[in-house]
Amino acid sequence: MEFVLLSAVLVLVALLSLSSPSGKIVSVERRLARLEQKVDLLLSHLGVEVPQIPGMERVHELIRQGKKIEAIKVYRQLTGEGLKEAKDAVERMS
Structure with a gap:
């Protein structure tokens, strides 16, 4: 369930960043940062640990x-x- 939610959010973010004109990159980056914070909060609330990259x-x-x-x-x-x-x-x- 959590993986499906995370996957859906990441797909949405990817689509947003692909469809935005280059003049709105800063706006998209801010939105992405907010979405990342929300996903982190959701994962924390659900008790899901994201594995760290080795190193x-x-x-x-x-x-x-x-x-x-x-x-x-x-x-x-x-x-x-x-x-x-x-x-x-x-x-x-x-």
Whole structure:
């Protein structure tokens, strides 16, 4: 049940981001951040734990040490994300 709900939210977010013109990217990013917060709250309420990506603790350690650039590099290696996505993710973790 929880997986179906999470999958539906992620599909909706993907469709929203694909259909939005480039001028509204900031608005879509804000909406995505709010949706992510809501999904996190739902998962927490349901007691569902999302497995962490192995090695992500190294990213958190680098952030604590103030080494954001290194943290972004490690995040990209672990996830395969692009530079912008990795930078945004690391900044959210900070």
